[in-house]
Amino acid sequence: MTIVDIRPHLREWAMPHVLCAGCAHGIVGRAFLVATDRAGIDPDRMVVVAGIGCSSRLVGYLDFCTLHATHGRAPAFATGVKLARPELTVAVFSGDGDGLAIGGNHLIHAARRNIDLTVVLFNNEIYGMTGGQVAPTTQRGAIASTTPRGNTEPAFDSVALMIGAGASFVARASASEPFTLERIFTEALTHRGFAFVEVLSDCPTYFGRYNRLGDGPEMLAWLTRQDSRVAEPLAAKRVVDHLPIPEAPPGLDLGVLHREERPVFTGRRSG
Amino acid sequence: MSARGVVLAGVGGQGVVLASAVLAEAALQSGFEVKQSEVHGMAQRGGAVVSHIRYGDTVASPIVPLATADVLAGFEWAEALRWLPYLAPGGALVVDARRIVPPGACRDHRRWGVPYPPLDPTSIAGRTGAVVLIDATGIAGTLGNVKAANSVVMGAVSRFLDLSDAAWEKAIARFVPPRTVDLNIEAFHAGQQAETLDPADIPELGLDPLPERHYHIDVNEAWCKDCGICPSICPEFCLALDDAHRLVVVDEEACTGCRLCEVLCPDFAIRIVTPVGAQGGAR
Numbered sequence: 001m002t003i004v005d006i007r008p009h010l011r012e013w014a015m016p017h018v019l020c021a022g023c024a025h026g027i028v029g030r031a032f033l034v035a036t037d038r039a040g041i042d043p044d045r046m047v048v049v050a051g052i053g054c055s056s057r058l059v060g061y062l063d064f065c066t067l068h069a070t071h072g073r074a075p076a077f078a079t080g081v082k083l084a085r086p087e088l089t090v091a092v093f094s095g096d097g098d099g100l101a102i103g104g105n106h107l108i109h110a111a112r113r114n115i116d117l118t119v120v121l122f123n124n125e126i127y128g129m130t131g132g133q134v135a136p137t138t139q140r141g142a143i144a145s146t147t148p149r150g151n152t153e154p155a156f157d158s159v160a161l162m163i164g165a166g167a168s169f170v171a172r173a174s175a176s177e178p179f180t181l182e183r184i185f186t187e188a189l190t191h192r193g194f195a196f197v198e199v200l201s202d203c204p205t206y207f208g209r210y211n212r213l214g215d216g217p218e219m220l221a222w223l224t225r226q227d228s229r230v231a232e233p234l235a236a237k238r239v240v241d242h243l244p245i246p247e248a249p250p251g252l253d254l255g256v257l258h259r260e261e262r263p264v265f266t267g268r269r270s271g
Numbered sequence: 272m273s274a275r276g277v278v279l280a281g282v283g284g285q286g287v288v289l290a291s292a293v294l295a296e297a298a299l300q301s302g303f304e305v306k307q308s309e310v311h312g313m314a315q316r317g318g319a320v321v322s323h324i325r326y327g328d329t330v331a332s333p334i335v336p337l338a339t340a341d342v343l344a345g346f347e348w349a350e351a352l353r354w355l356p357y358l359a360p361g362g363a364l365v366v367d368a369r370r371i372v373p374p375g376a377c378r379d380h381r382r383w384g385v386p387y388p389p390l391d392p393t394s395i396a397g398r399t400g401a402v403v404l405i406d407a408t409g410i411a412g413t414l415g416n417v418k419a420a421n422s423v424v425m426g427a428v429s430r431f432l433d434l435s436d437a438a439w440e441k442a443i444a445r446f447v448p449p450r451t452v453d454l455n456i457e458a459f460h461a462g463q464q465a466e467t468l469d470p471a472d473i474p475e476l477g478l479d480p481l482p483e484r485h486y487h488i489d490v491n492e493a494w495c496k497d498c499g500i501c502p503s504i505c506p507e508f509c510l511a512l513d514d515a516h517r518l519v520v521v522d523e524e525a526c527t528g529c530r531l532c533e534v535l536c537p538d539f540a541i542r543i544v545t546p547v548g549a550q551g552g553a554r
């Protein structure tokens with residue numbers, strides 16, 4: 001497989017980017033750039049729409065047609081772009097807070113329509129940009145600035161949500177496995193229909209610090225351990241001992257978890 | 272009778288553990304007390320597997336002490352050499368001429384690339400008694416299944432042990448898969464008769480020399496945030512954080528071009544420049 005140099009796909013004048021040292025979001029962004037190249041997409045015909053958040057902020061550095069939209073509404077903007085200009089490849093960058101909290105409705109309805117978009121959801125279990133508030137993806141027991149004694153709510157399984165809503169390609173991958181990410185993004189970008197990829201990312205600055213999971217290098221290792229194929233259960237690493245965790249989370253299944261052929265929404269009566 | 276000691280060594284997948292079960296059973300069948308102990312080292316990756324068997328009227332420990340084995344059976348040349356210190360002075364070395372090169376010996380590791388040892392019994396002259404160098408894998412292949420190479424080796428081992436053919440055959444029938452019993456017994460007898468190879472007849476391994484490639488680790492210092500990810504994952508320790516917690520390239524010569532640093536840097540700050548003519552081309 002040829003090695004892709006991603007620097008030509010970056011807005012070098014805007015670099016270095018604003019994300020914290022060791023934040024895995026950049027690893028995901030890099031893998032996405034490689035995938036657009038592998039998928040043979042003309043950068044001038046690639047559109048990436050983002051909401052608000054550290055993950056969404058990444059689009060400012062991609063040398064494509066980018067649209068930094070409002071919080072949670074990236075799928076709605078992307079729907080508009082795709083309907084008006086169906087020949088463009090349209091992707092969405094969204095955070096777990098952006099896509100699953102404030103933007104949950106936009107996400108599920110885009111999936112229901114099976115519109116030809118690729119959504120990358122950066123799941124770092126927290127609202128990074130605003131200072132580490134609890135997110136709908138924060139695991140039970142984990143500490144956030146708004147759950148200083150540990151989160152008592154269960155977390156969203158975004159993969160199950162997306163399959164239920166009608167996405168025709170659903171995958172989960174981890175920032176700690178960049179080569180797999182490159183492959184899954186390439187498949188998602190070439191899939192016709194709504195493609196959703198949840199990426200396990202991290203936030204060393206808040207989630208890592210609150211939960212004493214270390215900095216960038218340690219958090220990458222922690223991400224590997226969330227993979228259900230890796231024996232160590234997620235709960236074993238949680239430092240919260242005063243909150244009873246009913247059962248250890250079984251770890252998360254990674255890979256392409258759902259794929260189907262379904263009519264693609266184009267806004268027209270036929271086709 | 273004082274206890275006899277046999278060490279069997281090979282790599283994962285060669286049937287070393289099964290062969291040691293057969294030997295232990297043959298000794299039990301012959302009325303001896305038997306103790307056996309085995310180590311499987313990274314068998315999935317073809318790593319070392321070694322088994323100790325001791326039998327006699329009474330046996331206290333299952334471990335063959337250094338320099339006391341009556342027979343050392345190597346299912347692979349380099350593994351045989353590795354366990355040579357266990358062989359008693361004058362003990363017999365039985366070895367399959369098969370060579371399985373471990374990843375560390377042939378990969379493009381600059382710092383600790385170790386060459387595979389030459390298959391030359393004269394290189395160990397004086398450190399063994401009889402040396403039986405056989406083409407066990409080849410013989411098993413002729414009989415129909417290379418997997419029976421372990422039985423060929425055990426046939427050759429049996430020449431140095433006081434166990435009856437009947438005991439061996441019973442033990443083989445008990446442990447190998449039912450449909451391969453005849454084949455394995457045949458392989459065992461072939462091993463008893465196998466001729467010692469002339470090392471001159473053994474072809475060269477033909478390993479490529481370590482490729483002469485030099486990678487350039489191109490760090491964009493203006494973008495690097497010294498996060499420590501690349502030093503933590505570089506398998507060759509090319510990168511480090513200095514006392515001021517700044518990223519430094521400490522050993523570019525050792526870089527193998529694996530690009531882990533490049534793909535795991537969250538800041539697009541590192542890129543490996545591949546030498547001209549190498550896979551992927553220069554950039």
Ligand SMILES: Cc1ncc(C[n+]2csc(CCOP(=O)(O)OP(=O)(O)O)c2C)c(N)n1
Binds near residue numbers: 052053056096098129
């Ligand atoms: C309408 C609106 N409400 C709230 C905010 C504040 N806000 C900015 S980013 C963010 C959460 C981002 O979290 P996430 O999507 O998980 O991204 P991360 O920073 O973790 O990558 C919030 C609540 C906003 N910008 N706009």
Ligand code: SF4
Binds near residue numbers: 019020022124202206
């Ligand atoms: S606050 Fe968290 S998510 Fe945001 S850039 Fe920093 S580490 Fe990444």
Ligand code: SF4
Binds near residue numbers: 506
């Ligand atoms: S490519 Fe990077 S990670 Fe791999 S050996 Fe070279 S410096 Fe280390």
Ligand code: SF4
Binds near residue numbers: 022497498535540541
């Ligand atoms: S991973 Fe990137 S940002 Fe982090 S220390 Fe290495 S080069 Fe610098």
Ligand SMILES: [Mg+2]
Binds near residue numbers: 053126127135
């Ligand atoms: Mg988040």
